[in-house]
Amino acid sequence: MSDDKVKALEVKRSSRLTGFYQQSPERRRARLVESRWLAPEDARACEGLGGFDEACADVMVENVIGLHGLPLGVALNFVVNGRDRLVPMAVEEPSIIAAASYAARLCAEGGGFTVQADAPITTAQVQLLEVPSLEAAREALRAGTPELLAAANALMPAMCARGGGARELEVRVLDATTLVVHLHVDTRDSMGANLVNSVAEDLAPRLVALTGGRAGLKILTNLADRRKVRVRARVPASALASERFQDGAVVRDAILEAQRFAELDVYRAVTHNKGVMNGVDAVLVACGNDWRAVEAGAHAYAARHGGYRPLTSWWKGPEGELCGELELPLATSTVGGAARTHPGVQRALKLAGTSGAVDLAGLAAAAGLATNLAALKALSTDGIQKGHMALHARRVAAEAGASGELVGIIADRLSRERVYRPERAREILEAEVARRQGGRR
CATH class of the missing domain: 3.90.770.10 (3-hydroxy-3-methylglutaryl-coenzyme A Reductase; Chain A, domain 2)
Structure with a gap:
């Protein structure tokens, strides 16, 4: 078709x-x-x-x-x-x-x-600690971005074949000696957590070499603000x-x-x-x-x-x-x-x-x-309780032993009376069952 x-x-x-x-x-x-x-x-x-x-x-x-x-x-x-x-x-x-x-x-x-x-972008973070020069590290990462993206894509050929892959490298300064590198990856129809985590771990030594820092955590962020x-x-x-x-x-x-x-x-x-x-x-x-x-x-x-x-x-x-x-x-x-x-x-x-x-x-x-x-x-x-209690009445009716159409009958009665106790539901159920049995005699 x-x-x-x-x-x-x-x-x-x-x-x-x-x-x-x-x-x-x-x-x-x-x-x-x-x-x-x-x-x-x-x-x-x-x-x-x-x-x-x-x-x-x-x-x-x-x-x-x-x-x-x-x-x-x-x-x-x-x-x-x-x-x-x-x-x-x-x-x-x-x-x-x-x-x-x-x-x-x-x-x-x-x-x-x-x-x-x-676009379905999943972001991995690599924490870089004890960076000797933030300015030099940022410049090195900027200059090395094309090579880093290419290296990342080489680690995920199947994703790239589906139209996804690494799209951008972002550098953020956290304090006087700490950077975090974000690798933004288009993961297509997958969430991509395992993939980007693996890529982050594999890229970390390259990032350390470029910045002179020490790698800390290497994991995705769940603040998916690119998505x-x-x-x-x-x-x-x-x-x-x-x-x-x-x-x-x-x-x-x-x-x-x-x-x-x-x-x-x-x-x-x-x-x-x-x-x-x-x-x-x-x-x-x-x-x-x-x-x-x-x-x-x-x-x-x-x-x-x-x-x-x-x-x-x-x-x-x-x-x-x-x-x-x-x-x-x-x-x-x-x-x-x-x-x-x-x-x-x-x-x-x-x-x-x-x-x-x-x-x-x-x-x-x-x-x-x-x-x-x-x-x-x-x-x-x-008020919010009107709808909640109408549905709660069905639960109470079922708890009292009602099934099938009796659930609705008992629930309607409880709602009209505004009483939602299981014992009251059982009383109504017993009366309804007795009424029906009497009608069949």
Whole structure:
């Protein structure tokens, strides 16, 4: 099938699957097949642990004694750079997937998410200590840069063959006798940690010879500020209206007040950014990426100007719409690591329709902007607990022994009563079971 025909088929797929949340996991998988988001064999493989077993786990990490699962869901309604997308998310916290889907639907009213991403640059650091002359060392490194880049590329022929390779050498002064050399490497669809670490170790003797210093640490940095993603969205004020808040402009202004709160107060900014990372991390976990590295880099980036700030910006647009932007460093991969060994990760990447690491980074960032918007809207209107407690009620119902459709029935009753105790859930369950049994006599 030609690329044009594949693209035509993709255009016809919609990320809007009405009533999806109300259906059973089995029916949801069937709908993904019907909508051509999943092949039948991939849908069947999603059941249970999705083909992930102890043998696979034992290859991935040390001292394996078993498996630990997380729910895998899909966020709906995403339109990214004009293309409908489903977003796989693996997360234990209730409301995150629902929040992302809801906010994505609001953003779709304004055309969806627009994503721009830098080239996939991974940076290795070589620490040089006891440098006798910083000025002479910097000049020697400047003059030797072409040879150093060529030497680095000679160490990674496979990466260079894929279009990647060493792009730049940067020198930074840390104190009176300490330099750090940054080697910026385009690692294509891999995160490139092992590769750049190896290259840094191999280049260190050359750097020592040029500078007269002593080599210290040789390792990548997780502040991937050469690998940033920027995502924007706009929401018409009318789309923000609800039954309780009928003037969308009032909701917009309340969201802007919440944004300003995060800009002024570090305590709020941390929680604000946690809302961003709710979406980003869930996508990265589903797709087998190093979410811890991205978290560390994101929070460092939030403090790059000396004070900790929100990663997002929200403002009023020229037509009264709500406009938002998220920018953060986001190093991702779609090859190697878990993508090579974990069958569930492979299916998540397929479901996301990723074209490579840069595309995956953009999708994760769109999810982050969506979860941030959903949190700000909830906090500015009904409060965050309304949605949380509705989903918490389902957990309590399941804990009390409910299954199938009884989970929803018990959860609805708990929510109406605003009582979320397991003992109350058991009382309601016993009464409902007795009622049904009585009706069958």
